Amino acid sequence: MGAFDSLWLIPILPLIGATVNGVFGKRLPKNVIGTLAAGSVGLSFLISLRAFVAMLALPQTGLPILRDYFTWIQAGTFQAQFGLMLDQLSGLMILIVTGVGFLIHIYSIGYMSHEEGFYRYFSYLNLFVFFMLTLVLANNYLLMFVGWEGVGLCSYLLIGFWFSKKSAADAGKKAFVVNRVGDFGFILAIMLIYRTFERVDFQSVFSRVEDVSLFPVEPLGTVGVLTTICLLLFVGAAGKSAQFPLYVWLPDAMEGPTPVSALIHAATMVTAGVYMVARSAALYNHAPGALFVVAVVGVFTAIYAASIGLVQTDIKKVLAYSTVSQLGYMFLGCGAGVYAAGVFHLMTHAFFKALLFLGAGSVIHGMGGIQDIRQMGGLRRHMPWTYRTFLVGTLAIAGIPGLAGFFSKDAVLEAAWSHAAYGKLLWAVGVIAAGFTSFYMFRLLILTFYGAPRYSEHDVHHVHESPSSMVVPLIILAIFSIVAGYIDIPHFLTPASLETEREAVSSSTGILLTAASTTVALLGFALAYLFYVARPGLPDRLAARAHAMYSILVNKYYVDELYDAIIVWPIVQTSRELLWKVVDTLMIDGAVNAVGRLVRGSASGLKHMQSGYVRTYAGWILFGGVLVVAWFLR
Amino acid sequence: MIPIGWYLILSAILFLIGVLGFFIKRNIIALLLSVEIMLNAVNLTFVAFSLQHGKISGQIFVFFVLVVAAAEAAVGLALVIAMFRNRESLNVDRSNLLKW
Numbered sequence: 001m002g003a004f005d006s007l008w009l010i011p012i013l014p015l016i017g018a019t020v021n022g023v024f025g026k027r028l029p030k031n032v033i034g035t036l037a038a039g040s041v042g043l044s045f046l047i048s049l050r051a052f053v054a055m056l057a058l059p060q061t062g063l064p065i066l067r068d069y070f071t072w073i074q075a076g077t078f079q080a081q082f083g084l085m086l087d088q089l090s091g092l093m094i095l096i097v098t099g100v101g102f103l104i105h106i107y108s109i110g111y112m113s114h115e116e117g118f119y120r121y122f123s124y125l126n127l128f129v130f131f132m133l134t135l136v137l138a139n140n141y142l143l144m145f146v147g148w149e150g151v152g153l154c155s156y157l158l159i160g161f162w163f164s165k166k167s168a169a170d171a172g173k174k175a176f177v178v179n180r181v182g183d184f185g186f187i188l189a190i191m192l193i194y195r196t197f198e199r200v201d202f203q204s205v206f207s208r209v210e211d212v213s214l215f216p217v218e219p220l221g222t223v224g225v226l227t228t229i230c231l232l233l234f235v236g237a238a239g240k241s242a243q244f245p246l247y248v249w250l251p252d253a254m255e256g257p258t259p260v261s262a263l264i265h266a267a268t269m270v271t272a273g274v275y276m277v278a279r280s281a282a283l284y285n286h287a288p289g290a291l292f293v294v295a296v297v298g299v300f301t302a303i304y305a306a307s308i309g310l311v312q313t314d315i316k317k318v319l320a321y322s323t324v325s326q327l328g329y330m331f332l333g334c335g336a337g338v339y340a341a342g343v344f345h346l347m348t349h350a351f352f353k354a355l356l357f358l359g360a361g362s363v364i365h366g367m368g369g370i371q372d373i374r375q376m377g378g379l380r381r382h383m384p385w386t387y388r389t390f391l392v393g394t395l396a397i398a399g400i401p402g403l404a405g406f407f408s409k410d411a412v413l414e415a416a417w418s419h420a421a422y423g424k425l426l427w428a429v430g431v432i433a434a435g436f437t438s439f440y441m442f443r444l445l446i447l448t449f450y451g452a453p454r455y456s457e458h459d460v461h462h463v464h465e466s467p468s469s470m471v472v473p474l475i476i477l478a479i480f481s482i483v484a485g486y487i488d489i490p491h492f493l494t495p496a497s498l499e500t501e502r503e504a505v506s507s508s509t510g511i512l513l514t515a516a517s518t519t520v521a522l523l524g525f526a527l528a529y530l531f532y533v534a535r536p537g538l539p540d541r542l543a544a545r546a547h548a549m550y551s552i553l554v555n556k557y558y559v560d561e562l563y564d565a566i567i568v569w570p571i572v573q574t575s576r577e578l579l580w581k582v583v584d585t586l587m588i589d590g591a592v593n594a595v596g597r598l599v600r601g602s603a604s605g606l607k608h609m610q611s612g613y614v615r616t617y618a619g620w621i622l623f624g625g626v627l628v629v630a631w632f633l634r
Numbered sequence: 635m636i637p638i639g640w641y642l643i644l645s646a647i648l649f650l651i652g653v654l655g656f657f658i659k660r661n662i663i664a665l666l667l668s669v670e671i672m673l674n675a676v677n678l679t680f681v682a683f684s685l686q687h688g689k690i691s692g693q694i695f696v697f698f699v700l701v702v703a704a705a706e707a708a709v710g711l712a713l714v715i716a717m718f719r720n721r722e723s724l725n726v727d728r729s730n731l732l733k734w
Contacts, residue, residue: 077668098671478662607734608734610731610733611734612729612732613726613730614726614729615727618657619657622653
């Protein structure tokens with residue numbers, strides 16, 4: 001069997017794992033469940049690797065590799081295949097999904113070992129991997145949408161994994177509802193794509209849009225059909241990838257188990273939006289207006305979320321806002337027209353953010369459930385391996401030269417700089433956000449692992465290093481967080497037509513830009529050192545001095561409160577006061593009850609016809625007979 | 635030939651006797667007899683029309699009615715016996731439990 005003929009096995013294997021664990025998991029021992037779940041993803045990773053290597057050997061003209069398995073929908077002229085597509089972009093994505101996914105499955109075996117719903121957890125996690133692989137391998141928008149909805153469902157199930165806790169159930173609901181808004185945009189975009197191109201598969205759509213005589217590039221500031229499609233697609237991407245203003249679900253999603261936050265809400269699912277924009281590059285290249293919106297929303301989200309991250313005190317919340325911010329970077333790269341830079345950052349981010357989340361999980365595990373960094377400190381001595389890997393992750397995300405994040409962030413910022421219209425501005429905001437990132441990450445590192453312990457021995461018995469099933473994935477991810485930057489992903493992705501024409505940044509400017517972003521990263525570190533090591537009283541005094549600013553940040557710009565006031569509250573009130581009390585109780589229930597009362601009232605009179613006397617009945621028959629005769633004689 | 639009107643008048647008189655009997659009598663056997671009279675009044679009409687139109691179908695229908703009447707009599711009398719065993723009475727006005 002050739003390397004590409006087994007393409008279908010890549011998504012199917014995790015689905016088999018999910019089905020077996022979901023159906024029989026209750027009766028299986030935990031080690032069987034764990035082996036099955038991790039094994040199916042691991043096997044899927046090996047097949048992906050084989051297909052990827054085989055793909056690299058092919059000439060560019062042989063790509064993409066397409067496999068149609070069956071016709072999924074056939075209605076009139078509309079046709080959607082269940083077909084998979086492998087090219088550089090989807091090849092890279094399946095490696096990330098199965099590779100990082102496999103490590104997180106291994107980690108979960110240790111992390112979730114004491115859980116009641118062990119089999120349920122792994123069933124959901126495998127199902128997620130299946131849907132994510134469907135999303136990235138799909139060869140048409142509609143199948144991609146199936147994967148898109150599927151990962152949303154798994155995200156909902158896993159955020160609400162501890163569903164008996166109200167906050168977890170609410171967070172799952174919030175994620176689902178906010179994602180619905182985005183998905184609405186996505187499905188409108190698919191409809192418009194079908195209307196415009198009469199096809200939904202990527203190959204046909206992209207080859208048709210290349211025809212400039214039919215689909216001229218719509219200049220900045222005009223909104224034609226392509227711009228509309230791209231903006232609607234971006235609404236979907238913003239929902240899934242937690243961009244402003246639809247980011248609100250991601251921080252709450254931290255209610256789920258930490259490995260889930262690592263896999264779904266950092267490394268893979270939330271990057272689906274970036275993948276989708278990069279996949280639709282051919283469309284976006286014809287809609288500079290939409291591309292500019294992507295860049296602006298991306299860079300705004302980057303700095304906005306980073307600023308909230310500065311003051312968070314929950315270890316997972318800091319990482320959550322960091323994820324939102326980094327996703328903004330990816331969109332900045334895409335929006336600047338250098339999709340490859342965005343995807344490059346997607347890849348390195350998958351490694352170091354998964355590493356940081358798993359490290360945070362290890363800390364929470366060792367601390368017996370405490371997540372507040374104000375109650376940590378000094379964990380370096382108790383959890384040496386967690387500390388070392390977390391340090392690598394921090395250095396990588398902060399953009400310290402030599403590690404993965406440095407290269408990809410540099411690529412993104414360079415792309416921003418080269419943006420035709422507002423390059424300098426986009427770049428400047430991006431660099432400030434990079435400084436914020438560096439500051440809050442070193443703050444997190446220092447407060448967690450350095451200094452004197454701030455937890456009481458009374459609350460936390462025996463802080464301990466995590467088992468090897470958790471530490472080994474951390475080490476592997478740490479290695480990738482260092483080396484992933486040296487793989488020239490932008491160059492590798494370029495053949496997948498992911499470039500817009502632009503002026504190349506000259507090498508001297510490039511060095512200057514790199515120097516600037518590195519300086520900012522080091523500045524962030526220096527500030528964090530000053531605030532939390534050299535002058536520990538300084539943060540509190542600063543918070544007291546700039547009280548208004550501080551409380552805005554701590555309260556996350558009051559966006560949740562704002563959404564509550566302008567969206568949630570009116571809907572709840574309308575539902576309660578009008579729909580429930582008037583429409584439901586008065587009108588619907590009232591009508592049903594009135595019919596009931598009518599029947600009952602008339603029956604209470606009419607029932608006396610049934611007297612029990614045979615001759616009464618005979619009388620009624622006679623009466624009826626007379627009526628019939630009278631009718632005929634009329 | 636006797637005109638059809640006479641047959642019909644006789645039939646109507648018989649039917650009326652059956653109806654009146656059904657409503658006046660209380661003995662359940664008398665009620666069954668009244669039903670038989672009504673059935674036979676109808677039979678007479680069938681036969682009369684059969685003769686009038688020279689068609690055999692009316693007479694065939696009478697056989698069906700006779701068969702049904704026989705079956706009805708068998709079931710009806712069995713019910714009468716069952717009723718008498720329970721109540722030691724044949725008065726239909728005393729059997730009125732099945733009601734609202």
